Amino acid sequence: MIEDVVKQAEKDIQEKHNEINEIVEHNQRRVLEAFRNNRVSDNHFQSTSGYGYNDMGREVLDQVYADVFGAESAIVRPHFVSGTHAISTALFGVLRPGDELLYITGKPYDTLEGVIGKSTEHFSGSLKEFGIHYNEVPLKADGTIDFSGIKNAIHDGTRVIGIQRSKGYDNRPSFLVKEIEEMTAFVKDINPELIVFVDNCYGEFAETLEPTHFGVDLMAGSLIKNPGGGIVRSGGYIVGKEKWVAQCANQLTAPGLGGDMGATFNMLQEMFQGFFLAPHVVGEALKGAVFTSRFLELMGFETTPNYQAKRTDLIQSVTFDTSEQMITFCQMIQKNSPVDAYVLPVPSEMPGYDDEVIMAAGTFIQGSSIELSADGPVRPPYTAYVQGGLTYHHVKIAIIDAVKHMLEKGYVNVI
Helix, strand or coil, rough: HHHHHHHHHHHHHHHHHHHHHHHHHHHHHHHHHHHHCCCCHHHCCCCCCCCCCCCCHHHHHHHHHHCCCCCCCEEEEECCCCHHHHHHHHHHHHCCCCCEEEEEECCCCHHHHHHCCCCCCCCCCCCHHHHEHHHHHCCCCCCCCCHHHHHCCCCCEEEEEEEEEECCCCCCCCCCHHHHHHHHHHHHCCCCEEEEEEHHHHCCCCCCCHHHCCCCCCCEEEECCCCCCCCCCCCEEEEEHHHHHHHHHHHHCCCCHHHHCCCCCCCHHHHHHHHHHHHHHHHHHHHHHHHEEEEEEEHHHHECCCCCCCCCCCCEEECCHHHHHHHHHHHHHHCCCCCCCCCCCCCCCCCCCCCCHHHEEECCCCCCCCEEEEEECCCCCCEEECCCCCCCCHHHHHHHHHHHHHCCCCCCCCC
16 A cells, blocks of 8 residues: 555655754754844844845845855845846856856756857857857766866866756756865866856755855855745845955946845845745755655655765656656646646746756745746656655655556556
């Protein structure tokens, strides 16, 4: 019976859940200390309008983020429309015509291809159009970093080293913070002037420290992912060395205006509160990912990472034999969502992706990746990427019901 498989899965993952609880407590203390040290008060929740001059809450929120991430400076704004926007702002902020951006973790997210100018479809305003060059060092066959290839690829024109922490839609491991530390030290030994940039999406609070604690110069992410705690409606952040963050702020607003402007539109309370909740909410999502991995493994599916693996992001991939199985699974995640449960997702074209994508995300905030979702490009291997979950029990219920439905359709058998 499937109930017996559920019990076995929860028994097997108990030790891993205990480890996650320890990470949550460590990170919660780190966030709490930053709030206390910066004397956060309800005065900092007041809204500003127009130019947003002298927004004390905005300034304190920036400092809280900088402290928590072990960085010199930060800009945290509702004006970032996505993680891709925050990443794009960071890259345009520090790269100049003639510079080269070198990604050392292989191909980046599909949505960055338009930013880089690598996409088959031409997008006006890409890095390429501004004379900024791009190169990437593929990962080795086993998904590890090709340090020899990196050394050979770096040249006098290389300016920024790009690292994508999470695997995104690739079939490779996500990179642990200690691995990013090793990458950073390696490229800095080659040229200390290189700017190391990390796309930190999906990774915040999955470990006890962040890449900027270990020499990374610049890092960006989205507030509708981990650091928003499931309640922030929009926005993103950039943290890192003060010099580089200031250049990014000039790119976000205008040179000379930088981070001193930008009304916060009654969002400061949720941005503070979401960040405070983030360690706990990320922990719930991680517990859900561990259950998903072990339960679906026991049901005969291929899952990555393994339930016992050390985790550095929220993403749990599940690979199916056919597109029909993948689509059915995602549709059942949608059916077990609190919002738009009656909607039937189907594969469709999406901006930034070459293949049709199916997206199941019955979320309170559109596109929120800290809430439970399942999506992926419908292409071989047929892999769905399950991520998020505001509560562990929601993830558990949704995954179990998805498997029950697949049993009814004959896609899986109880082992």
